[in-house]
Amino acid sequence: MRKACILGLVLFGSVSFIARGDIIPTLSSVTGSSPNFTWNYSANVTVDETINTGDFFTIYDFGTIAPGSNTQPTGWTFSQALVGPTPSLVLPTDNASILNLTWTYNGAAPITGSAALGIFSVITSTDQLKVGQFTAEATRSSGPNAGTKVDNIGTISVPVPESSSLLPIIGVCIAAALSRLVRRQHA
Numbered sequence: 131m132r133k134a135c136i137l138g139l140v141l142f143g144s145v146s147f148i149a150r151g152d153i154i155p156t157l158s159s160v161t162g163s164s165p166n167f168t169w170n171y172s173a174n175v176t177v178d179e180t181i182n183t184g185d186f187f188t189i190y191d192f193g194t195i196a197p198g199s200n201t202q203p204t205g206w207t208f209s210q211a212l213v214g215p216t217p218s219l220v221l222p223t224d225n226a227s228i229l230n231l232t233w234t235y236n237g238a239a240p241i242t243g244s245a246a247l248g249i250f251s252v253i254t255s256t257d258q259l260k261v262g263q264f265t266a267e268a269t270r271s272s273g274p275n276a277g278t279k280v281d282n283i284g285t286i287s288v289p290v291p292e293s294s295s296l297l298p299i300i301g302v303c304i305a306a307a308l309s310r311l312v313r314r315q316h317a
Contacts, residue, residue, distance in 0.1 A: 203248030205237025217281035262288030
């Protein structure tokens with residue numbers, strides 16, 4: 131009896147795993163030298179999912195990029211925003227003062243999974259990385275929920291914020307230290 135129960139749980143878990151479909155971006159490489167580092171992300175759509183016009187993925191809290199440095203496969207459009215866009219069924223951590231990168235599919239023909247979507251790149255001034263988050267939204271391609279949106283979230287490498295974004299914090303620390311020094315001199 132116990133063996134049958136365990137076998138049933140394993141079977142249920144594997145069916146649930148197989149039925150899941152996602153867009154998964156992954157950092158492929160960081161190339162170049164200071165001050166121009168190209169961050170290359172490869173993206174894939176998994177089985178049981180289709181990329182339709184309007185489906186997208188967002189890399190959160192990426193930071194500043196060189197203007198016009200984005201490249202993407204044909205049929206994809208690049209955008210930046212301080213907040214989102216975020217699929218409705220996930221809740222990522224999103225710092226409203228650091229830019230997010232989003233690629234949205236606008237091609238005419240759907241892309242059916244399992245498929246490589248290509249390389250998505252931008253240029254930034256650092257090659258230092260930290261762990262960030264991504265989200266994505268695509269469309270279920272089969273089963274009783276075919277045609278419904280599928281949202282996913284995961285971790286991905288992003289640049290460490292540039293020192294220019296730390297200047298306000300450094301400025302406050304310097305001002306506090308100077309204020310304390312002035313007070314000591316007057317006392």
